[in-house]
Amino acid sequence: MKYMLLIYGNEEAFTSIGADALTELIRETDALNQELFESGELVGAYGMADQMNSKMVRVAGGAPVVTDGPFAEAKEYLGSFTILDCDSLDRALEIAARNPSARHWGVEVRPLMHEANIEP
Amino acid sequence: MTDWQAVRRLVPEVLGALVRRYGLFDACEDAIQEALAAAAAQWPVEGWPDNPRAWLVTVATRRLADQVRSDAARRRREEADAFRTPPPPSGGEVSADDDTLTLLFLCCHPVLTPSSQVALTLRAVGGLSTAEIARAFLVPEATMAQRISRAKQRIKAAGAGFDLPPPAEQAARLGVVLQVVYLVFNEGYTATSGARLVRAELTAEAIRLARELHRLVPGDGEVAGLLGLLLLTDARRQARTAPDGSLVPLSEQDRTLWNAGAIAEGVALVTDTLSRGPIGPYQLQAAIAAVHDEAPTADVTDWPQILALYTVLERVAPNPTVTLNRAVAVAKVHGPAAGLALLDAVSADERISASHHLVSVRAHLLEMAGDRDAASAGYHEAARRTTSEPERRHLLTRAARLG
Numbered sequence: 282m283k284y285m286l287l288i289y290g291n292e293e294a295f296t297s298i299g300a301d302a303l304t305e306l307i308r309e310t311d312a313l314n315q316e317l318f319e320s321g322e323l324v325g326a327y328g329m330a331d332q333m334n335s336k337m338v339r340v341a342g343g344a345p346v347v348t349d350g351p352f353a354e355a356k357e358y359l360g361s362f363t364i365l366d367c368d369s370l371d372r373a374l375e376i377a378a379r380n381p382s383a384r385h386w387g388v389e390v391r392p393l394m395h396e397a398n399i400e401p
Numbered sequence: 402m403t404d405w406q407a408v409r410r411l412v413p414e415v416l417g418a419l420v421r422r423y424g425l426f427d428a429c430e431d432a433i434q435e436a437l438a439a440a441a442a443q444w445p446v447e448g449w450p451d452n453p454r455a456w457l458v459t460v461a462t463r464r465l466a467d468q469v470r471s472d473a474a475r476r477r478r479e480e481a482d483a484f485r486t487p488p489p490p491s492g493g494e495v496s497a498d499d500d501t502l503t504l505l506f507l508c509c510h511p512v513l514t515p516s517s518q519v520a521l522t523l524r525a526v527g528g529l530s531t532a533e534i535a536r537a538f539l540v541p542e543a544t545m546a547q548r549i550s551r552a553k554q555r556i557k558a559a560g561a562g563f564d565l566p567p568p569a570e571q572a573a574r575l576g577v578v579l580q581v582v583y584l585v586f587n588e589g590y591t592a593t594s595g596a597r598l599v600r601a602e603l604t605a606e607a608i609r610l611a612r613e614l615h616r617l618v619p620g621d622g623e624v625a626g627l628l629g630l631l632l633l634t635d636a637r638r639q640a641r642t643a644p645d646g647s648l649v650p651l652s653e654q655d656r657t658l659w660n661a662g663a664i665a666e667g668v669a670l671v672t673d674t675l676s677r678g679p680i681g682p683y684q685l686q687a688a689i690a691a692v693h694d695e696a697p698t699a700d701v702t703d704w705p706q707i708l709a710l711y712t713v714l715e716r717v718a719p720n721p722t723v724t725l726n727r728a729v730a731v732a733k734v735h736g737p738a739a740g741l742a743l744l745d746a747v748s749a750d751e752r753i754s755a756s757h758h759l760v761s762v763r764a765h766l767l768e769m770a771g772d773r774d775a776a777s778a779g780y781h782e783a784a785r786r787t788t789s790e791p792e793r794r795h796l797l798t799r800a801a802r803l804g
Contacts, residue, residue, distance in 0.1 A: 282788075283539075321517065321548020324540050366540050368514050394790035 283324065283393040284365045284373040288382045289357040292331075298385060309381040317365065317376065324364040332358050357386075364393070408440065408453055409528030410609075415457045416525060417500025419465065420563045426507065427553040428468055429461070430525050436461035437528060501526070502617045503565050505610075508552075509578045512559045517552040518581045519588070524549055527606050537603050538588065575618070579627050579683065582610045586631050590638070591791075604635055615670075622674045626684030629670035633690035636663035648795045652699040664694045682718035685710055704733035721753040725762045737770035757786035761796060768803065777803040 296303065317323035337348050363380075367373055370392070377388040412433060419429040436457050450456040508522040520538075523529045529537075535545035566574045589603025611628040618624050640654035671687045689710045696702040708730035715723045724747050732740025744763050748754045764779025780800035784793045 318544070319547055319551060321520075321544055321546075321551050324544055366516070366538070366544065368516050392788040394788055394793070 282367065282369070282373075282395055284367065284370070285391050285393055286363040286365065286373070286377050286380065287359060287389040287391065288361045288380070288386060289389070290360045290382075290386045291357050294357070294386060295360065306381045306385070313376075313379055313381075314363070322365050322367045322372075322376075324366050326361070326363040328361040329359055405441075408437075408457075411454050411457060412437070412528035413501040413504045413526050414497040415454060415461060417497060417504060417563075418458060419461055421500065423465060424563070425465070425469070426563060427557060428465055430553065432461040432465035432468065433457065433528075434524070434530065435464045437530070498617055499565065501613065503563055505578050505614070506566055506571075506574050507556060507561060507563065509574070509581045510556050510559065510561055511574070511577060512555050512561075513552050515581070515584060517548055517555075518577070519584050520545060520548050521552045522581050522610070523585065523603075523606065526610065529606070533602075537600050575621065575624070578614065579623060582607050582614070582627060583631075583683075585610070586634075590634065591789075601638075604631075604638070607631060608635060622677060622679065623681040623683045625670050625674040626681060626687045629667040629674070629687035630683055630690055632663045632670070633667035633687060633694050636660040636667065636694060646791075647798065648791050650795075651693060654699075656697065659694065664691075667691060668695065680713070680717070682714060685714040685717065689714070702733075704730055708734050721750070721756045722758060724750075724753060725756070725758050728762055729765065732766050732769055737766045740766045741770065757783055760786060764796075764799070768799075773803045 298306070314323060314326045332352060335350060335352075337351055339346050339348075365373055365376060367376070370390075373390055377383060377390050380388050382388055415436075416429060416433050419432065420426050423429060439460055440453070440457065444450070504526055505522065508525050509518045513521070520534055523534050523537075524531065531546050531549060532542050534549075535542040538545065565571070585603055586607035589600045589605075589607065608628070608631050611624070611631050614624050615628045636659050637651070637654060639660070640656065640658040641649055641651075643649055667687065668691045671684065671691045674684050675688060689707055692703050692706050692710070708727065711723060711727035711730050715727055725744075728740045728743045728747070731743050741763065744759065744766065748759060753759055760779055761783035764776045764783060767779060768776035777800045780796045780803070784796035784800065787793050787796065
């Protein structure tokens with residue numbers, strides 16, 4: 282089953298823990314990702330570029346219109362996400378708990394839609 | 402022979418022969434994948450060999466030797482001697498059939514997680530490439546390659562040899578093998594989108610593995626039961642998805658699309674195995690599938706028979722899904738009020754109340770009882786809770802039909 286681990290925050294929150302702690306957090310995250318890759322459970326882990334780089338694409342009258350943003354008013358935006366393919370929700374939660382961000386900002390775990398048996 | 406499926410069927414036999422001669426399951430398994438890749442590249446161009454099995458053994462042995470020599474050189478060891486002094490065979494003549502069975506037990510070793518067991522079985526017994534398995538499970542090839550390589554490391558670390566498990570352990574280990582085959586089948590059968598064709602290959606592969614197991618262990622009722630269950634379920638494949646990919650429930654399927662040959666074979670297996678006992682969960686599920694498949698229309702389904710089978714199944718292998726299915730059968734036989742009463746009685750059980758299926762089954766029974774508003778609300782609630790895309794679509798359609 283596939284799960285998405287999402288980490289939200291903002292520049293202020295990410296830097297508030299101090300340079301050393303941030304370096305350690307990044308090192309720990311990299312080590313965890315490496316471990317999950319080696320166990321064959323990591324589908325992908327991605328950090329998001331700052332939201333100042335986001336673009337919005339809309340199609341109006343058949344032609345794409347690209348605008349900057351959206352610059353969310355929310356205090357926290359999506360900072361990074363990881364996609365796992367593991368055996369159970371329990372395993373996904375266990376991995377989320379080992380993510381160092383769980384000690385600071387929390388890690389949101391969401392199942393990705395999958396194909397399940399619904400035969401009577 | 403110019404049939405690639407038939408070539409893949411040689412894989413366990415060739416792998417067994419190599420492992421038996423050289424040990425090194427891990428390296429032998431890689432060598433056979435390399436030989437298969439070489440065959441796929443060469444045979445269509447240079448023509449098929451007269452004896453594909455011998456060709457695969459020769460090429461795989463050469464690849465294995467290359468690998469062991471380079472490993473030895475790199476590590477400055479002289480273990481390539483292994484090739485000059487092959488270990489003695491572990492007692493007596495061993496048949497290719499025993500090797501296939503041993504390989505299945507090894508790939509489904511209890512130290513592995515279910516997803517690793519599935520991946521390794523598909524590669525080492527099914528002869529599928531890592532890329533094919535990765536595509537079927539919609540993960541990157543590198544992820545699947547790691548999963549397989551980790552699985553082989555774990556088997557090695559567990560000290561598992563290439564021998565059949567001791568007789569006392571075989572029943573439990575066979576249970577794991579059956580579970581793995583069933584997982585492979587479900588992964589393919591429940592796919593309605595994405596890499597649909599690749600995944601349909603998984604159902605065919607699962608049936609092939611179950612057939613092979615039934616040939617190797619003909620006296621085991623649960624093996625026969627699993628093969629019957631897969632055949633009887635797969636028989637409905639053409640009818641269970643609409644052209645737009647949405648699911649068609651059993652009661653609304655066009656039964657003329659069902660595969661009569663597969664049903665006949667499945668029913669024969671079930672009939673034969675039930676007369677021999679002892680009876681296990683796969684046999685019971687197969688018997689239930691057989692009752693459905695033998696009804697020419699949904700209206701004439703023998704629900705009392707299905708209810709009786711679910712009652713036994715719940716005793717033999719209790720789990721929330723079985724209980725909920727029994728509630729549906731109770732509703733069909735004794736009316737929706739009786740089914741709803743049973744749901745109320747069992748929903749105190751935490752395992753059952755946690756299942757989103759409880760909500761969808763209750764909605765279904767409320768619809769049968771004519772309570773459209775409550776049914777619609779239930780379908781919406783179940784659609785929010787499910788993590789299956791086709792199921793969500795199905796539940797929302799049911800809700801929309803009620804207006």
